[in-house]
Amino acid sequence: MTGSSRGRPRSETARSAILEATRALLIEDGYEDMTVSRIAVRAEVGKQTVYRWWKSKAEIVAEAALNGVIPMEAEQPVATDDLVTDVYTLIRNFTEPANERGGSALIRALASASAASETSGAQLWERFAEPTRAAITQRLAAAVDIGDVRDDVELGSVADALIGSLLLRVLSRQPITSADFEALADVILCGISTGSLGQRSTERSEDS
Amino acid sequence: MTGSSRGRPRSETARSAILEATRALLIEDGYEDMTVSRIAVRAEVGKQTVYRWWKSKAEIVAEAALNGVIPMEAEQPVATDDLVTDVYTLIRNFTEPANERGGSALIRALASASAASETSGAQLWERFAEPTRAAITQRLAAAVDIGDVRDDVELGSVADALIGSLLLRVLSRQPITSADFEALADVILCGISTGSLGQRSTERSEDS
Amino acid sequence: MTGSSRGRPRSETARSAILEATRALLIEDGYEDMTVSRIAVRAEVGKQTVYRWWKSKAEIVAEAALNGVIPMEAEQPVATDDLVTDVYTLIRNFTEPANERGGSALIRALASASAASETSGAQLWERFAEPTRAAITQRLAAAVDIGDVRDDVELGSVADALIGSLLLRVLSRQPITSADFEALADVILCGISTGSLGQRSTERSEDS
Amino acid sequence: MTGSSRGRPRSETARSAILEATRALLIEDGYEDMTVSRIAVRAEVGKQTVYRWWKSKAEIVAEAALNGVIPMEAEQPVATDDLVTDVYTLIRNFTEPANERGGSALIRALASASAASETSGAQLWERFAEPTRAAITQRLAAAVDIGDVRDDVELGSVADALIGSLLLRVLSRQPITSADFEALADVILCGISTGSLGQRSTERSEDS
DNA sequence: GATTAAGCGAGACGGTACGTCATGTCTTTGT
DNA sequence: ACAAAGACATGACGTACCGTCTCGCTTAATC
Numbered sequence: 001m002t003g004s005s006r007g008r009p010r011s012e013t014a015r016s017a018i019l020e021a022t023r024a025l026l027i028e029d030g031y032e033d034m035t036v037s038r039i040a041v042r043a044e045v046g047k048q049t050v051y052r053w054w055k056s057k058a059e060i061v062a063e064a065a066l067n068g069v070i071p072m073e074a075e076q077p078v079a080t081d082d083l084v085t086d087v088y089t090l091i092r093n094f095t096e097p098a099n100e101r102g103g104s105a106l107i108r109a110l111a112s113a114s115a116a117s118e119t120s121g122a123q124l125w126e127r128f129a130e131p132t133r134a135a136i137t138q139r140l141a142a143a144v145d146i147g148d149v150r151d152d153v154e155l156g157s158v159a160d161a162l163i164g165s166l167l168l169r170v171l172s173r174q175p176i177t178s179a180d181f182e183a184l185a186d187v188i189l190c191g192i193s194t195g196s197l198g199q200r201s202t203e204r205s206e207d208s
Numbered sequence: 209m210t211g212s213s214r215g216r217p218r219s220e221t222a223r224s225a226i227l228e229a230t231r232a233l234l235i236e237d238g239y240e241d242m243t244v245s246r247i248a249v250r251a252e253v254g255k256q257t258v259y260r261w262w263k264s265k266a267e268i269v270a271e272a273a274l275n276g277v278i279p280m281e282a283e284q285p286v287a288t289d290d291l292v293t294d295v296y297t298l299i300r301n302f303t304e305p306a307n308e309r310g311g312s313a314l315i316r317a318l319a320s321a322s323a324a325s326e327t328s329g330a331q332l333w334e335r336f337a338e339p340t341r342a343a344i345t346q347r348l349a350a351a352v353d354i355g356d357v358r359d360d361v362e363l364g365s366v367a368d369a370l371i372g373s374l375l376l377r378v379l380s381r382q383p384i385t386s387a388d389f390e391a392l393a394d395v396i397l398c399g400i401s402t403g404s405l406g407q408r409s410t411e412r413s414e415d416s
Numbered sequence: 417m418t419g420s421s422r423g424r425p426r427s428e429t430a431r432s433a434i435l436e437a438t439r440a441l442l443i444e445d446g447y448e449d450m451t452v453s454r455i456a457v458r459a460e461v462g463k464q465t466v467y468r469w470w471k472s473k474a475e476i477v478a479e480a481a482l483n484g485v486i487p488m489e490a491e492q493p494v495a496t497d498d499l500v501t502d503v504y505t506l507i508r509n510f511t512e513p514a515n516e517r518g519g520s521a522l523i524r525a526l527a528s529a530s531a532a533s534e535t536s537g538a539q540l541w542e543r544f545a546e547p548t549r550a551a552i553t554q555r556l557a558a559a560v561d562i563g564d565v566r567d568d569v570e571l572g573s574v575a576d577a578l579i580g581s582l583l584l585r586v587l588s589r590q591p592i593t594s595a596d597f598e599a600l601a602d603v604i605l606c607g608i609s610t611g612s613l614g615q616r617s618t619e620r621s622e623d624s
Numbered sequence: 625m626t627g628s629s630r631g632r633p634r635s636e637t638a639r640s641a642i643l644e645a646t647r648a649l650l651i652e653d654g655y656e657d658m659t660v661s662r663i664a665v666r667a668e669v670g671k672q673t674v675y676r677w678w679k680s681k682a683e684i685v686a687e688a689a690l691n692g693v694i695p696m697e698a699e700q701p702v703a704t705d706d707l708v709t710d711v712y713t714l715i716r717n718f719t720e721p722a723n724e725r726g727g728s729a730l731i732r733a734l735a736s737a738s739a740a741s742e743t744s745g746a747q748l749w750e751r752f753a754e755p756t757r758a759a760i761t762q763r764l765a766a767a768v769d770i771g772d773v774r775d776d777v778e779l780g781s782v783a784d785a786l787i788g789s790l791l792l793r794v795l796s797r798q799p800i801t802s803a804d805f806e807a808l809a810d811v812i813l814c815g816i817s818t819g820s821l822g823q824r825s826t827e828r829s830e831d832s
Numbered sequence: 833g834a835t836t837a838a839g840c841g842a843g844a845c846g847g848t849a850c851g852t853c854a855t856g857t858c859t860t861t862g863t
Numbered sequence: 864a865c866a867a868a869g870a871c872a873t874g875a876c877g878t879a880c881c882g883t884c885t886c887g888c889t890t891a892a893t894c
Binding site for chain 3: 879880881882883884889890891892893
C-alpha cells in the first residue's frame, strides 16, 4: 500500500503497439470494419489492455489517427519573405500527408470517429485542424503587419477553406492534386472579382 | 411470358416509410448507433424488405440522407444582376438546410456512410455536392461573361471551398453562422492580398 | 349465386405434384430441412396453392409420407393355413417398404411431423399403424378360432411390438434385417420361457 | 507456455442452466417450437455460450433429453429369484419415467433430434436404448443360466420389443399403461401359440 | 359470346429464428 | 499487480423460412 507504483509498470510498448496496429487496420479495413479484437491480436496484447487505456473504439481511433496524420505539420515555421511562396509551402505541407499511403484513410477514420462520438467530436477536430489553422493564421498575421494582406480579413476563414476543401476531397475519394489547391490559393490570394465591385463592407451578418 | 411484372408489385409505401424512418433514426441516434432492425421496426416493415432494396446500411443512409438534405437543389436559379447579393443567397440556400433540425446529423451520416462504403463514396458525394457546385459555377460563369469575374478563375474551387467549409463545421460540431460564411464570401470575392502582389500566374502545378 | 362450384376447378395435377415433390424432398433433406417454398418450386406450383389445401408443413408431410409408405395396406389378406408362414409374410410386407429407397426417411418424417403437431399426432399414427395392426390382429384372430393361438392374448400388443421394433430401428438408423424381425417373431410365437413357469395370470394392472 | 488452460474457465453453472432450460422448454413447447434464443434467455446466458458448446439445436436437445429421461435407470440391479416379478419391475422402471411430467415430451424431442441430425442419430438412440437393453439382457442371461429361459432366444429382440412399444405409444400420444406393457410381458414370457406348433427352427434368415 | 368467380404461378410483404460476430466486462493462469 | 488469454452477457448482423397478401393470367360455369 505504498500507493504510487506497486506491481508491474504499464508497458509503453503495449501502448504504442496498439496505436500502430490501429493505424494499420484503419488503413486496411476502414473505421467500420476494424474491430477491437483484431487490434489486440495484431498488437499482441490482451483485449483488456486496450480497454484499460481507452474507453471506446472511437477514442482509440481518434488518438491513433491524429498521431498518424498531423505530427508532421509542426515542422518548420514556414517563413520566407514571399507570401505566395509561403502559402504554397503551407498547402503542400498540409496536403502531402493526406496523399501518403493511408493518409486519406486516417482522415476518413477521423471523420467516422467524430461522427460516432458526440462528446469528443468537437475537440477531435479541434486537435486536427488547429495546428494547421495556427500555422496559416500566424504567417498571414505577419503579412498583415507588413501590409501584404488586408487587415479586415477573417484569417480563420482562409484556414477553414483549405481544410474543408481537403476534407471534401478525402471523403468523396477524389484525388488530391496540387493543382486544385493552387487554384484555391489563387482565389484566396486574389479573389475572383475584377475589382469593379469595390471593397466589400462587413456590416451584415445576423446568423441563424 | 413477358416475365417483367409478375408477382406482387413492390410497395412504395414501404419504400418511403423506410427512408423516413432512417432519416428520423439518423437524427436521433447518428449513423453508428442506428440499426437496420430499428429502421424496420420504426417503418413497420420486415427486415428483409429493407435488405431487398438496399444492400447495406450505407446504401440506405445514402439515399435517405440525400433525399433529406438536398431537395433544395431544385430551388430558384438565383439570378439578380448583383453578384454579391446572389453569392449571399447561394450561401444561405446552402447553409440553411444544415441548420434545420437534423440537417447536420444527416450530413454527418452522409460522411460516415461514404467513409464506410468504398464503392458508393464517390458517387454519394457527387450527388450531394454536384447540385450546389452546379448552381454556384453557373451563376459565376454568367458573371464571367458580364466581366464581373476574372475569366482565369477555377470556379469549382470556389464551390469546394464553400462546401468544404460547411462540412468542416458540421463534422467538428461547430455552429454554422452566416457571419462565418460571409467572411468566406468576402475572401472569395475580393481575395486577401492588398493587390500589390499583382495577378498570379498559373503555370506551376502538375502532380497528384 | 348458387354458390357451389363456380370458377376454375382445383387442379389435381397440382395436388399430386405437391405430394410427389414433398416425398422427394423428405427423402433428400429430411423433415426439418425441407421447406414449403422448395416444395412449391419443385412442384412448379405457387406457394399459395400449397397453403390452400394444407394448413401446415406437418399436414403436407403427413399426407405425403403416408401415401408413400403405407399403400401396401391394401395388399393380400395373407392367409395360408400355416400361422408361421403367414406371420413371416406379414413381417416381410411390413418391413420391406421401409427398406426401399427412402422408406426409412419417410417414416422418420412421419415421426417428426407427429412430434411437431400436437393435434394431428395421434390420428397420424393411427392411420400409419392401424392398417398393419388390423392385418395382424385379423390373421391372429383367425388363428385363435382354429386354436393355434391362446385366446387370452392381447393381440394388439403383438402388433405394437412389431411396429415399435421397426420404428426403433428406423429412428436409430440401424439396418432393418429379416433376421432381427424373425427373432422377434420367434419370441412372439413361442415366448422365451421354458414353460416351467406355467400360464401367467392377468389380474394385476390398473394404472396409467 | 503450457498453453493448455489459460483464460477464463468454462462455467459449469452456464452449462447446467442451459440443459435445464432446454428440458423445460422442450416440455412446454416441443422440439420444433423451442428456439435457441429462448433457451439462452431462460438460462440467463448469451446465445454464443450455447453455440460455443453445442453445434446445433439437435445436439443440445440430445444431451438435455438424455440427461432428463434416462439417468434413473441405472438404479437397482433388479434381481429377485422370480423371473416374472423382475420383468414386471424392469418394465415399470422403464415406463414410469416416460409418464412423469414431461417424460413423453422428452422422448418425442429425442425422436425429432435424431431424425434431424444424420450424424448423431445412431449414437443418440444407442445411448437411450442401451442402458435398458443391458438391464434386460443381463437379467435374462441369468435366467438362461438357471434354465428359466430358453438358450436359443435372441435377448436383444425382447428389449427392442419393449422399447419400440414404448416409443410407438409416445409418438402416437397414446397413454402408457402398465396393462399394455404387462400384456406385452405376457406375450414375451409365454408366447402366443398353444404349443402345438412345436419348437420353431431358426434356420431361415437372409435379409434384404 | 360475355360475364364472373375462383384457382393458378409468381413473388413481395410483416414476422421471427437462425447461426455468426463484435462490444465491453470478468475471471482465470502466467510472469 | 499487470499482462495474455479467452469465456461471458448482450445484442446487431444478414439470410432463410413461414404463412399472408397482391398481382395478372387462365379456366370453367353462369348468364
